[in-house]
Amino acid sequence: MKIRKATTIALVCVLIAGAACTSKVKTAPGKTLQPVLDSIAVQLAQVKDAAKAVRQIKEVLLSEGKITKATSNRITKTLITVDTVGKEMNTKLATYESFTPTARDDLAKLYKDLESAYNDLKAAGIFPANSGVDKAFLIGDAAFAGLGIFFK
Amino acid sequence: MSQLETILAAIAAAAKIAGGLGLPVAGLVGNLIPIFNELLASIQARSGQTRDEIIAATGIAFDAELAALMASDAKGE
Numbered sequence: 001m002k003i004r005k006a007t008t009i010a011l012v013c014v015l016i017a018g019a020a021c022t023s024k025v026k027t028a029p030g031k032t033l034q035p036v037l038d039s040i041a042v043q044l045a046q047v048k049d050a051a052k053a054v055r056q057i058k059e060v061l062l063s064e065g066k067i068t069k070a071t072s073n074r075i076t077k078t079l080i081t082v083d084t085v086g087k088e089m090n091t092k093l094a095t096y097e098s099f100t101p102t103a104r105d106d107l108a109k110l111y112k113d114l115e116s117a118y119n120d121l122k123a124a125g126i127f128p129a130n131s132g133v134d135k136a137f138l139i140g141d142a143a144f145a146g147l148g149i150f151f152k
Numbered sequence: 153m154s155q156l157e158t159i160l161a162a163i164a165a166a167a168k169i170a171g172g173l174g175l176p177v178a179g180l181v182g183n184l185i186p187i188f189n190e191l192l193a194s195i196q197a198r199s200g201q202t203r204d205e206i207i208a209a210t211g212i213a214f215d216a217e218l219a220a221l222m223a224s225d226a227k228g229e
Contacts, residue, residue, distance in 0.1 A: 028202040028204060045210045049191050073225065073229055087215070090211050
């Protein structure tokens with residue numbers, strides 16, 4: 001129980017710490033520092049981590065019989081949308097050398113789609129209480145809080 | 153080590169100590185620990201990388217995730 005509490009507290013801290021790892025991105029030789037693009041790359045990687053964690057928890061819940069196959073499939077389909085849009089945004093990010101207004105507008109469109117798919121996953125209400133998925137969502141929430149700074 | 157890495161490493165260390173003391177690390181937390189460990193490894197792998205390297209690794213990981221999800225979907229799961 002103490003470990004569970006510590007885990008929850010620690011993951012709440014992740015929300016605050018989310019942006020901290022951005023400073024560790026190395027600037028490639030011959031390139032200029034682009035902290036916004038660096039931060040977006042890190043937060044997008046974290047969205048991927050969160051989506052993967054949700055999938056892994058879903059697989060545990062299915063194997064333990066805590067969700068039905070139909071519910072599992074509903075989650076799978078929503079995760080496919082999250083990962084597809086996330087991949088598209090990541091691919092688009094690679095094409096920019098600086099955070100220009102055009103880059104911002106292009107990425108903001110994808111960000112909105114990504115956030116919408118992620119919110120569908122969270123709002124679905126299909127995960128049982130105390131299933132652990134809320135912790136995975138905290139990881140995702142931290143990433144979206146970081147991304148939202150640039151797109152809202 | 154970033155603050156995020158420190159937090160995740162602390163979770164992993166606490167779980168390891170609890171396991172060593174024979175304390176129950178089961179259920180929800182037991183299921184999450186391997187996921188935290190993987191997340192920590194993922195963050196540590198990004199540390200010191202360039203943006204292009206991070207984007208490339210994320211792209212590969214998204215592809216792997218989509219392949220896993222498509223396989224689940226094909227089974228109706």
